Amino acid sequence: MNDWFDVDKWLIWNVTALLLAASAALVTWWLRSRRIQLSFPHQPSYQQEIMDSLYHNSPLIFAIINRKGKFQDINRDPDELIGYSKAELAGKSFFQFLDEQSVEKTRQTFLSTLQGEKLSLEVRVQHKQGQGKDLNITTSPVVRRGKIIGILVFILDISERKRSSERIRHMAYYDDMTGLPNRRFFTKRLQEKLDASRTTKERIAVCYMDLDRFKLINASFGRDFGDIILMQIAERLTRCLPNPGDLARMEGDEFVAVLDHINDDEDVRRRLDEIMAMLEEPFDLNGIPVEITVSIGVALHQGESDEASMLMKRADTALHRMKENGKGDYLLHTSEMDPIALHKLTLQHEMRQALRNNEFILYYQPKYDLGTGKIVGMEALVRWQHPERGIVPPNEFISASEESGMIVELGDWVIQEACRQNKVWQTEGLPCIPVSVNLSIRQFSHRNITNKIAKVLMETGLDPQYLELEITESMTIDFERTMQCLKELTALGVKFSIDDFGTGYSSFHYLKKLPISRLKIDRSFVRDIQQDPNDAAIVAAIIAMAHNLQLQVIAEGVESESQVQFLRKHRCDEMQGFFGSPPVPSSGFQALLQNHHVNAALSV
Numbered sequence: 001m002n003d004w005f006d007v008d009k010w011l012i013w014n015v016t017a018l019l020l021a022a023s024a025a026l027v028t029w030w031l032r033s034r035r036i037q038l039s040f041p042h043q044p045s046y047q048q049e050i051m052d053s054l055y056h057n058s059p060l061i062f063a064i065i066n067r068k069g070k071f072q073d074i075n076r077d078p079d080e081l082i083g084y085s086k087a088e089l090a091g092k093s094f095f096q097f098l099d100e101q102s103v104e105k106t107r108q109t110f111l112s113t114l115q116g117e118k119l120s121l122e123v124r125v126q127h128k129q130g131q132g133k134d135l136n137i138t139t140s141p142v143v144r145r146g147k148i149i150g151i152l153v154f155i156l157d158i159s160e161r162k163r164s165s166e167r168i169r170h171m172a173y174y175d176d177m178t179g180l181p182n183r184r185f186f187t188k189r190l191q192e193k194l195d196a197s198r199t200t201k202e203r204i205a206v207c208y209m210d211l212d213r214f215k216l217i218n219a220s221f222g223r224d225f226g227d228i229i230l231m232q233i234a235e236r237l238t239r240c241l242p243n244p245g246d247l248a249r250m251e252g253d254e255f256v257a258v259l260d261h262i263n264d265d266e267d268v269r270r271r272l273d274e275i276m277a278m279l280e281e282p283f284d285l286n287g288i289p290v291e292i293t294v295s296i297g298v299a300l301h302q303g304e305s306d307e308a309s310m311l312m313k314r315a316d317t318a319l320h321r322m323k324e325n326g327k328g329d330y331l332l333h334t335s336e337m338d339p340i341a342l343h344k345l346t347l348q349h350e351m352r353q354a355l356r357n358n359e360f361i362l363y364y365q366p367k368y369d370l371g372t373g374k375i376v377g378m379e380a381l382v383r384w385q386h387p388e389r390g391i392v393p394p395n396e397f398i399s400a401s402e403e404s405g406m407i408v409e410l411g412d413w414v415i416q417e418a419c420r421q422n423k424v425w426q427t428e429g430l431p432c433i434p435v436s437v438n439l440s441i442r443q444f445s446h447r448n449i450t451n452k453i454a455k456v457l458m459e460t461g462l463d464p465q466y467l468e469l470e471i472t473e474s475m476t477i478d479f480e481r482t483m484q485c486l487k488e489l490t491a492l493g494v495k496f497s498i499d500d501f502g503t504g505y506s507s508f509h510y511l512k513k514l515p516i517s518r519l520k521i522d523r524s525f526v527r528d529i530q531q532d533p534n535d536a537a538i539v540a541a542i543i544a545m546a547h548n549l550q551l552q553v554i555a556e557g558v559e560s561e562s563q564v565q566f567l568r569k570h571r572c573d574e575m576q577g578f579f580g581s582p583p584v585p586s587s588g589f590q591a592l593l594q595n596h597h598v599n600a601a602l603s604v
């Protein structure tokens with residue numbers, strides 16, 4: 001028998017092979033029945049390793065979404081991003097985690113991606129805990145065997161970036177203290193409204209609001225309390241103007257509001273009344289009730305060409321006009337207000353330059369003793385020696401400089417120059433007489449007025465008894481402040497007189513208490529002494545009253561001999577006016593002092 005074919009061996013091989021095949025089938029069946037898959041270790045390629053590393057360690061999260069928009073796979077646990085685990089997302093729709101506003105644009109993006117496009121967009125998703133998360137997603141089609149089977153979505157968390165840009169935006173558009181929008185935001189919103197009104201033809205009003213005497217609140221209670229009031233005001237105004245962007249804080253104590261859907265002027269008035277009424281109730285400052293009034297300038301949107309900034313400027317102009325005429329009310333802008341405002345602005349600019357170029361000079365007008373005809377004083381009156389317009393009188397620039405605050409600088413110069421000149425004349429041996437300087441309310445309410453004047457007196461070497469300050473009745477309304485200021489200055493040796501007496505608000509109470517040496521009867525009473533018995537009676541009464549209060553009296557604007565006689569008869573102490581001499585430049589006044597120390601027409 002051929003030994004390579006052995007029947008026994010053949011049988012054994014066959015039976016063994018049969019048994020092996022049967023047991024393999026059995027094991028496979030058993031594994032399948034228990035859902036166990038066997039994988040045999042194999043050597044991954046280098047490329048595969050890179051891909052695995054990218055998949056598991058990428059800082060970017062990427063998800064595979066199937067054609068129906070459902071999660072199929074995700075490379076990392078998305079827990080820290082949206083609070084859900086991988087398992088929780090599996091099989092869920094991508095859209096169910098999106099914020100409502102993001103759904104439609106994401107749907108469009110997915111549809112385009114399924115057409116082969118690669119796109120990028122920002123979406124907002126809802127974290128499991130409820131807060132919103134901002135994501136940037138970039139989509140790319142997943143292609144298998146030439147067919148797009150899904151979408152690869154790369155996900156980047158941009159919440160922090162969004163938050164910081166939101167913070168920057170907030171800082172740029174909102175007022176830190178009150179939380180209200182600021183000027184920039186308001187102007188932008190107003191411009192949008194104006195643009196829209198071109199088609200809707202809607203009427204719009206801009207209201208510029210300024211708190212009255214807010215400086216006084218800051219000065220009396222301190223800035224922190226001032227801030228509390230501003231916050232309370234912001235809160236009350238918001239109640240009248242709840243729509244975001246309709247109200248803004250400009251700066252300091254200025255607010256601006258826009259009123260829309262206006263039917264007529266009456267409608268504007270009604271709404272302004274509402275705003276003012278809202279502020280009427282006293283504010284609470286740590287238990288102290290504080291009353292605040294507001295002045296409002298209003299500009300109505302007139303034509304299609306109106307710009308936001310222009311409308312705001314008009315409202316501001318009306319506000320300034322309102323403040324000039326009083327406080328605690330509103331004023332509608334009218335076209336004739338504009339040129340004046342423009343004129344004032346140019347004037348302010350010119351004045352600032354004039355001060356630098358030494359274009360201001362002082363004229364002096366003598367004051368005479370009505371008994372002896374001797375010059376007993378002089379009033380320094382400012383003039384502007386304009387290079388083109390010649391000598392400009394003060395009534396053309398004083399009120400504008402009071403408004404702009406320029407008067408403080410100009411007034412400082414006047415005091416300095418008057419004291420310097422007086423000292424020079426005294427050193428030259430001319431008679432020692434006081435110089436009066438007009439003080440504006442702005443200078444008067446300046447905190448350091450006493451220090452300033454003390455400094456001028458020290459620097460110029462003028463004895464304080466030769467400086468007299470002229471204030472007006474209106475400046476004494478804030479009695480406490482006036483009292484304190486007058487006390488400090490009279491302690492230095494400076495004297496005070498009340499100018500234009502009889503034209504303002506007076507009270508015997510303050511006349512008696514304030515350290516004043518002289519009353520100056522306003523020239524409007526003196527002018528008609530002869531013709532108008534009322535004026536004659538007023539002048540006589542002022543003289544008698546002043547003397548009773550131990551005050552000296554001077555009459556200003558005296559132009560005729562008969563006026564002099566009347567004043568003498570009623571024992572007025574002094575006079576000032578064209579009858580004695582008009583205001584003259586310093587050289588002219590020096591001559592007066594040298595030659596006519598006694599006025600011949602006045603000497604008896």
Ligand code: C2E
Nearest residue numbers: 381382393394395414438439440557558559577578579583
């Ligand atoms: P005021 O203080 O009442 O000054 C008197 C004004 O009456 C002066 O006008 C003077 O020229 C004018 N006057 C004097 N005698 C007569 C007269 O017989 N008849 C008439 N009709 N007028 C007479 P001026 O210099 O034009 O000053 C006008 C006002 O300007 C002053 O009135 C004063 O309120 C203000 N002013 C002048 N200089 C200064 C200044 O340096 N500082 C401040 N704050 N105000 C000043």
Ligand code: MG
Nearest residue numbers: 379438470499
């Ligand atoms: Mg005066």
Ligand code: MG
Nearest residue numbers: 499500520556
């Ligand atoms: Mg006067």
